[in-house]
Amino acid sequence: MTQIRGVLLASVVLGLSVAIAPAAAQKKYDPGVTDTEIKIGNIMPYSGPLSAYALIGRVEAAFFKRLNDEGGINGRKINFISYDDAFSPAKTVEQARKLVESDEVLLIFQSLGTPTNNAIQKYLNDRKVPQLFVATGATKFGDPKNFPWTMGWQPTYQTEGRIYAKYILENLPQGKIGILYQNDDSGRDYLKGLKDGLGPEATKRMIVGEIPYDPTDPTVDRQVVTLKTLGADIFFDEASPKFAAQAIRKAAEIEWKPTLFLASVSNSVGSVLKPAGLENSKGVLSTNYLKDPTDPAWKDDPAIKEWAAFMDKYFPEGDKTSTFSVYGYLTAQTMVQVLKQCGDELTRENVMRQAANLRNFELPLLLPGIRINTSPTDFFPVEQMQMSRFNGEHGELFGPAIGGEIGTQ
CATH class of the missing domain: 3.40.50.2300 (Response regulator)
Incomplete structure (x- = not known):
């Protein structure tokens, strides 16, 4: 009898451990995430009066391609879906809806422009979709009290x-x-x-x-x-x-x-x-606030050399005399850091939680002494300039x- 009780007890303990282990390791996903993929949406003026900024989106696409070639983030590849809005707010709304409702992206990253981001801010906040690291320095995009799903990146x-x-x-x-x-x-x-x-x-x-x-x-x-x-x-x-x-x-x-x-x-x-x-x-x-690749002061800088090698391999037709190429690289690096901090909890809520938890984050292409800091009450990552x-x-x-x-x- 004692032996039978021992076997039964061992079976119960084993059953509990099997039940508990999957719960502890459970992954949490929102739309746009699987075990192998993270969908990120983006809207850029690839045409129209602000098309010079299209370089930023192309650099970001090249950055994510390199990241995927290197294995992605925790084994997940970035599916970077980028659409043109021609710097037309009406078109921005159309593209944002497509990204959220049809493509089902996890978040929208680095959409460019003040009036264009303004046109989609309420929609994305109502849907609780991160509007992350918007490419504009307007102060209205750093208002966590009224728009908790929107965050800027550059100095205001x-x-x-x-x-x-x-x-x-x-x-x-x-x-x-x-x-x-x-x-x-x-x-x-x-x-x-x-x-x-x-x-x-x-x-x-x-x-x-x-x-x-x-x-x-x-x-x-x-x-x-x-x-x-x-x-x-x-x-x-x-x-x-x-x-x-x-x-x-x-x-x-x-x-x-x-x-x-x-x-x-x-x-x-x-x-x-x-x-x-x-x-x-x-x-x-x-x-x-970032290193200018045309400045000879940085010609031997390891970060500029690494960036230049990236441009040569993944975006050889890109303009290496433009700071927009450096900007796109930096913003993509920041996005990757947030996703790494998320681990296997790739929910929209956790994305914003981690975006608001960047502490003295150093990126070598920022000017010396400038670091990225955010908190639940500070949605302005870069706040210094020279x-x-x-x-x-x-x-x-x-x-x-x-x-x-x-x-x-």
Whole structure:
């Protein structure tokens, strides 16, 4: 009898262990995930007025291809589904619905543009689909209280505007500022940051013109001429690549030689300054937070060498003189880190939990001293920038890395 009881007890214990073990190792998946695949959605302006940014999406696609060749993430390959919206908000809505409802992606990653992301923010938050690391610096995409499923990546436009204001007050206190800005929330964010940094008295005294443009405009020539006639000797060129290049070129044509500040979203030698004319661009001031591949200071940098080797193998036709190529690489690296932190709990909720748990995350292509930090109340991963000046060949960094609190006092 004792022997029988022992056998029965052993059977019960074994049964319990078998029942418990699968539960402990159970995988949790949401739509877009299997044991072998993770579907990630993306929306880019592969056509239209902002098509210069298409380079970012192509680099991200190449990055995920390399990742898959190396085995993926925990054995799962990334299925990167990227659609064109031509920078049309109506088209963005259509593509987002397709990605979520037809393709059934786990999340949407790096959709580009302020008005385009604005058009899908409520839809994605209502559906509880991560709208992760959006490619825009508008502050509205870092609001975890009202939009817990949306997170930015790059420094905000208001941060950048305050940095320029600090420089102007210290170095050009008697200047007259003329502003060209995109007629949407991104442009208005830049303006707010600049004005907040200047303060009410300096804003009233120094800004002589604020002229918007629409992405559907053929050129910004008229706006540039008007700013010159208003007597501006400081030109804040807050424009996307096509229009930023036009503005620099037009200023040279009319022999207007202001101190020119270029928004970081267009601070690219290959995509903007070359089309504008390198000689025309000499002296342009901007900010950066990532390593510029045209800067000889980084020619022996291991991270730049690794990135260049990646470009040569996986995207040989890609522009290695454009910071957009570095940007796409960095954002894809950040996405991979989040998915690694998720482990086998690849749910939408856990994706956002891990995205909001990046602590002193270092990426070698960011400028020295700049790290990625997020928390449940901080949805702005990169919050520091460094000033740069274009010398006719490449940007030269100067000063320390500074954050968005600069100039607000």
